[in-house]
Amino acid sequence: MRTHNVAVIPGDGIGTEVIGAGKKVLEALAKKSGDFAFNFEEFDWSSQRYLDQGQYIPEGGLEKLATFDAIYFGAVGSQQVPDHISLWELRLAICQGFDQYANVRPARVLPGVNSRLQHADKIDWVIIRENSEGEYSGNGGRVHRGLPDEVATEVSIFSRKGIERIHRFAFEMAQSRPRKQLTLVTKSNAQRHGMVLWDEVFFEVAKEYPDVSIDRELVDAVTTRMVLKPDTLDVVVATNLHADILSDLAAALSGSLGIAPTANLNPERQFPSMFEPIHGSAFDIAGQGIANPVGSFWTAVMMLEHLGEQLAAERLMAAIERLTASGLQTKDLGGTATTHDVTLAICSDIESQA
Numbered sequence: 185m186r187t188h189n190v191a192v193i194p195g196d197g198i199g200t201e202v203i204g205a206g207k208k209v210l211e212a213l214a215k216k217s218g219d220f221a222f223n224f225e226e227f228d229w230s231s232q233r234y235l236d237q238g239q240y241i242p243e244g245g246l247e248k249l250a251t252f253d254a255i256y257f258g259a260v261g262s263q264q265v266p267d268h269i270s271l272w273e274l275r276l277a278i279c280q281g282f283d284q285y286a287n288v289r290p291a292r293v294l295p296g297v298n299s300r301l302q303h304a305d306k307i308d309w310v311i312i313r314e315n316s317e318g319e320y321s322g323n324g325g326r327v328h329r330g331l332p333d334e335v336a337t338e339v340s341i342f343s344r345k346g347i348e349r350i351h352r353f354a355f356e357m358a359q360s361r362p363r364k365q366l367t368l369v370t371k372s373n374a375q376r377h378g379m380v381l382w383d384e385v386f387f388e389v390a391k392e393y394p395d396v397s398i399d400r401e402l403v404d405a406v407t408t409r410m411v412l413k414p415d416t417l418d419v420v421v422a423t424n425l426h427a428d429i430l431s432d433l434a435a436a437l438s439g440s441l442g443i444a445p446t447a448n449l450n451p452e453r454q455f456p457s458m459f460e461p462i463h464g465s466a467f468d469i470a471g472q473g474i475a476n477p478v479g480s481f482w483t484a485v486m487m488l489e490h491l492g493e494q495l496a497a498e499r500l501m502a503a504i505e506r507l508t509a510s511g512l513q514t515k516d517l518g519g520t521a522t523t524h525d526v527t528l529a530i531c532s533d534i535e536s537q538a
């Protein structure tokens with residue numbers, strides 16, 4: 185019997201609802217398989233904890249987290265804590281602490297899901313986001329605070345090492361997919377230092393992958409291509425900021441923010457990787473039991489693949505696709521089903537699979 189030690193951080197708002205649902209589904213898969221089990225340990229690292237105790241992550245928290253095989257994360261964000269604090273103190277502390285430099289975001293329209301985009305069925309992308317440096321390096325400062333001549337700087341940091349490893353990861357991803365196509369996204373016409381280095385290193389790494397077909401696009405131009413010619417893209421690699429924006433666009437084009445998953449990977453496996461739905465805490469619908477848990481289920485598929493449970497990952501993805509095709513959908517997709525209804529349907533599908 186294989187045991188997977190998974191740290192669970194539900195976080196804030198609907199994060200707690202969708203991660204609770206995801207745990208039930210993972211338990212159902214383990215029971216169905218009989219070959220593996222989960223040892224879940226839950227961490228109350230949330231905005232409530234920050235408001236009560238002054239910290240998201242307690243002393244020694246990251247050292248403890250480092251002993252797990254994977255982290256299953258909900259969402260962080262609260263009306264009582266500024267977003268730049270909650271994000272940096274919890275999510276980015278984990279991503280940076282564990283050098284999870286590759287953020288992977290698949291986008292695809294699931295059966296039965298209504299995308300507002302024409303030719304949405306052509307969307308089958310993986311967006312690779314550099315997750316450790318660039319525009320979100322946290323460097324900069326402010327002078328003359330509050331005065332009319334106040335100035336702030338926000339300095340992006342791009343290292344050759346950081347660029348090279350994300351490009352290599354993106355090429356490996358492209359190579360593993362049928363179309364073997366990789367699009368580089370930068371803004372090297374307007375930003376002539378870091379972005380140009382991104383371009384240069386990309387073409388250097390490309391020489392090692394002659395079987396991958398490559399092209400490049402400016403970030404503004406690629407948004408129109410995503411909308412107008414979705415079938416011309418396969419794997420896309422972009423910086424921290426650019427890919428953050430592109431992946432929200434990708435999620436919206438493929439139906440709902442409530443469906444999209446993401447993995448924050450430390451590909452060398454020196455540290456645990458973290459898996460989370462891309463949506464936030466969504467306080468407008470929290471506590472109502474209507475959050476779409478499909479994003480947390482698809483996230484669980486990515487976590488199962490990372491843990492080496494390929495069969496369980498396939499079982500869960502098949503159950504998700506049957507669910508969306510059946511029309512049992514939450515409000516964000518135009519349906520009336522609750523989080524609980526959708527979770528029950530997935531669990532019973534898993535139980536009844538051959």
Ligand code: ATP
Nearest residue numbers: 261441442463464465466467468469475476477516
């Ligand atoms: P963040 O600040 O982290 O972006 P947020 O609270 O703004 O978080 P988002 O994830 O950006 O929330 O989502 C925007 C809106 O999309 C939400 O307010 C909610 O109405 C809807 N939404 C997001 N996720 C879901 C979901 N899983 N199910 C249903 N609706 C969702």
Ligand code: MG
Nearest residue numbers: 463464465466
């Ligand atoms: Mg938001």
